[in-house]
Amino acid sequence: MAITKTVSLPDEYRALSMEEKINRIKAAKAFFGERLFIPGHHYQREDVIQFADFTGDSLQLAKKCGESNAEFIVFCGVHFMAETADILTNSTQRVLLPDLAAGCSMADMATLSQTKRAWNTLTDMYGDSIVPLTYVNSTAEIKAFCGENEGACLTSSNAKEMVQWALTKKQRILFLPDQHLGRNTAYDLGIPLSEMAVWCPIKNELEFTDEANRENVQVILWKGHCSVHEKFTVNHIQELRNKDPQINIIVHPECSHEVVQAADEAGSTHHIIQIIEKAESGSKWAVGTEMNLVNRLAMKHTDKTIKSLNPYMCPCLTMNRIDIEHLCWSLDSLKNGTYQFQISVPPDISKYAMIALDRMLISVK
Ligand code: 13P
Numbered sequence: 001m002a003i004t005k006t007v008s009l010p011d012e013y014r015a016l017s018m019e020e021k022i023n024r025i026k027a028a029k030a031f032f033g034e035r036l037f038i039p040g041h042h043y044q045r046e047d048v049i050q051f052a053d054f055t056g057d058s059l060q061l062a063k064k065c066g067e068s069n070a071e072f073i074v075f076c077g078v079h080f081m082a083e084t085a086d087i088l089t090n091s092t093q094r095v096l097l098p099d100l101a102a103g104c105s106m107a108d109m110a111t112l113s114q115t116k117r118a119w120n121t122l123t124d125m126y127g128d129s130i131v132p133l134t135y136v137n138s139t140a141e142i143k144a145f146c147g148e149n150e151g152a153c154l155t156s157s158n159a160k161e162m163v164q165w166a167l168t169k170k171q172r173i174l175f176l177p178d179q180h181l182g183r184n185t186a187y188d189l190g191i192p193l194s195e196m197a198v199w200c201p202i203k204n205e206l207e208f209t210d211e212a213n214r215e216n217v218q219v220i221l222w223k224g225h226c227s228v229h230e231k232f233t234v235n236h237i238q239e240l241r242n243k244d245p246q247i248n249i250i251v252h253p254e255c256s257h258e259v260v261q262a263a264d265e266a267g268s269t270h271h272i273i274q275i276i277e278k279a280e281s282g283s284k285w286a287v288g289t290e291m292n293l294v295n296r297l298a299m300k301h302t303d304k305t306i307k308s309l310n311p312y313m314c315p316c317l318t319m320n321r322i323d324i325e326h327l328c329w330s331l332d333s334l335k336n337g338t339y340q341f342q343i344s345v346p347p348d349i350s351k352y353a354m355i356a357l358d359r360m361l362i363s364v365k
């Protein structure tokens, strides 16, 4: 879903002191009470996450929004997460995103027209043998495409279960839009790289590995990636291990296959948090994921050494667009009865996207 409108932050909000912004947000929360729910993704900034009523990974946030009865959901995360919340809530609830320009570069790597074009070519090639699966980091239109074509959504927490589910339905998967999560998940399930091919939406063609041939392909990976997680490399891992053989490396599965293979652990943001929480006092960790989460973990677990796997840190610029000023502005606007930050998925798209999300939520409890 294209981001339709961006309005720049009024100067008034830049001029406010931190105390004034905090007080305004607290006042808005008190004013709305139970009518307002603020979910926050783990990658959100510290000054924003302090106001979240619930924090979680994509799956936890989607489930929580689906269960919420709040009239207003002010989503501190990115566009596809707010769209998912809108799809999973009823028509009387409003979902708002404090900065409408907070998109996700990976989600933008698969458009509906590219996907339809790929589907036509691939179904000509392989017949009715493909299930489309989309990572939730995709637009509502891509989710709807999957729902309409017997496919489903998945997140980094349930990717394995959903790939297994899809392979009970048909012989092959088209995995959108993150080639790395797709490759890492399929490989973990024992599918060799030679049985995976990459769909290039720019060249509109299937790229095979050397050994692969057309017939034995089980997983077709969309050539998309996360521009944050691609910045972690095997060299970073080697350098850190050379300096300190005791260091543990944990990464998000949006990192490349080589990085995930070289790391000690990989998993969703929730998984990363859990592993570090349970780790022994005194243990050392290099984390390959967005820097707000890495910094938060380091601040929280002062008995452990925690740093970013990439020495230059890796911010997700779009997640960071949601700052305290935008949160304050969106809540003030809401109090004034204007819904300029609303994310609203059209009903014809929402209907099929819901099917794809439901297949995920029902298949994996
Ligand atoms: P999680 O579902 O693991 O929180 O990941 C979301 C995301 O966008 C990672 O880049």
Ligand code: SF4
Binding pocket: 078, 103, 104, 105, 106, 107, 137, 226, 227, 228, 229, 254, 290, 316, 317, 318, 319
């Ligand atoms: Fe998208 Fe990557 Fe940011 Fe996650 S970290 S929201 S995948 S750009």
